[in-house]
Amino acid sequence: MHHYVLYGVFLMIKNILFDFDGVILDSMPVREYGFREIFKNFENIHIERLIDYHKQNQGLPRFNKIRYFFSDILLSPVSENQAATYAEKFSAIMKKELIKKKYIITQTLEFIKNNYNRFNLHIVSGSEETELKYLCAALELSIYFKSILGSPRLKSQLVHQVLTTDNYLPHETILIGDSVNDYEAALKNNIYFFGFNNTSLITTDDYYIESFDGLNRVLKGGARRRV
Numbered sequence: 155m156h157h158y159v160l161y162g163v164f165l166m167i168k169n170i171l172f173d174f175d176g177v178i179l180d181s182m183p184v185r186e187y188g189f190r191e192i193f194k195n196f197e198n199i200h201i202e203r204l205i206d207y208h209k210q211n212q213g214l215p216r217f218n219k220i221r222y223f224f225s226d227i228l229l230s231p232v233s234e235n236q237a238a239t240y241a242e243k244f245s246a247i248m249k250k251e252l253i254k255k256k257y258i259i260t261q262t263l264e265f266i267k268n269n270y271n272r273f274n275l276h277i278v279s280g281s282e283e284t285e286l287k288y289l290c291a292a293l294e295l296s297i298y299f300k301s302i303l304g305s306p307r308l309k310s311q312l313v314h315q316v317l318t319t320d321n322y323l324p325h326e327t328i329l330i331g332d333s334v335n336d337y338e339a340a341l342k343n344n345i346y347f348f349g350f351n352n353t354s355l356i357t358t359d360d361y362y363i364e365s366f367d368g369l370n371r372v373l374k375g376g377a378r379r380r381v
Contacts, residue, residue, distance in 0.1 A: 167273070167346075167373050169327040174286060174304075176212060176332035176351050178295070179257050179265075181248075188247045192240050193223065201309060203227050211334030212279045212341070215305030216244055245285045253292040259351075263295075265366035273373075274320065277302045278312040298348040309339035317343060330363065332374035 173319035175181045189208055195224050204223045210220070220240050224232035266275065276299055281334050283304030290296045300320070303312045313329060316322065328346040329336060335353065350363040351357030365368050 159372075167326055167328055169276070169320070169322045170269075171276045171278050171313060171327065171329040171332070171345075172262075172266075172299075172380065173213060173329070173331035173336050174277055175282055177330055178259060178262050178277070179289070180259050181252055181257055181292075182212070184251050184257070188216050188244045189219070191247055192243045196228070200227050203242075211335055212333035213309050213339070215280050215308070215379060216282065217350055218243055220244075241282065242267045244288075245282055248281075249288060250287055252289050258293060258295075261366045262350075265276050265369065269370075274322070275299050276316050277304075278309060278316065278329070279304045279337075280309060281305060310342040313339050313343045313345065316375065317345070335372065 164375070172178055174180070174273075175185060186205055188210065189204060190201060193204065200223070204219065204227060207222055208219055208225075209221045212242075217237060220237050221232060226371065235252075269275070277286070277290070279302075280306045280350050281289075283302075286304040287296070287302050290302055301314065301316065305362055307315075317324065317327065324344045325346075328348050329340040329343075330348045331337065332350055332352040332355070334355075337347045346361070348363050348369065356362045361372065361377070
């Protein structure tokens, strides 16, 4: 990842892409519960291995995690129909619980409300797209975003779609995420990455958001690696 920063001057950013889980919504404990619930009839040792994989790959679509559970942990094939059934059960749990506004991360929402007329805002998420749009509508978030994109497409593909569909320049675009998968998606598309809500990302090549007040300062021209 190369930096468009020279002696503290940050070039004009016009486009901000947000991950959803862990950035806009504090949903990770609910997501973990969902996996435990849909696989509750399997041995706990296998479920724990899946939860570890889930935590290490937060930006990965649930479909990939369900397939991983069967193919890599249980060493058992799973049909597309079976995987889809588990995914639907997972989605039903998410739609019931995550429509509660208590899960919205307040500082993120305030930044979005204060800046959606200033920047082009998009959501690119590992969450299933239909469910993602349902949650955003229920939480009254949809109005702030030019597009809301989710799985089963990979995060890097979603970022590429936004860049190409809207003719955005990479050096005018950032992705805010909380996982290595988000960082890799930014790297692959040659855009800035701003880590958030995961201190292990402080060591990545770009920037880490300690507060969105700090991000406001950076986007106005005062570039620092930790904001």
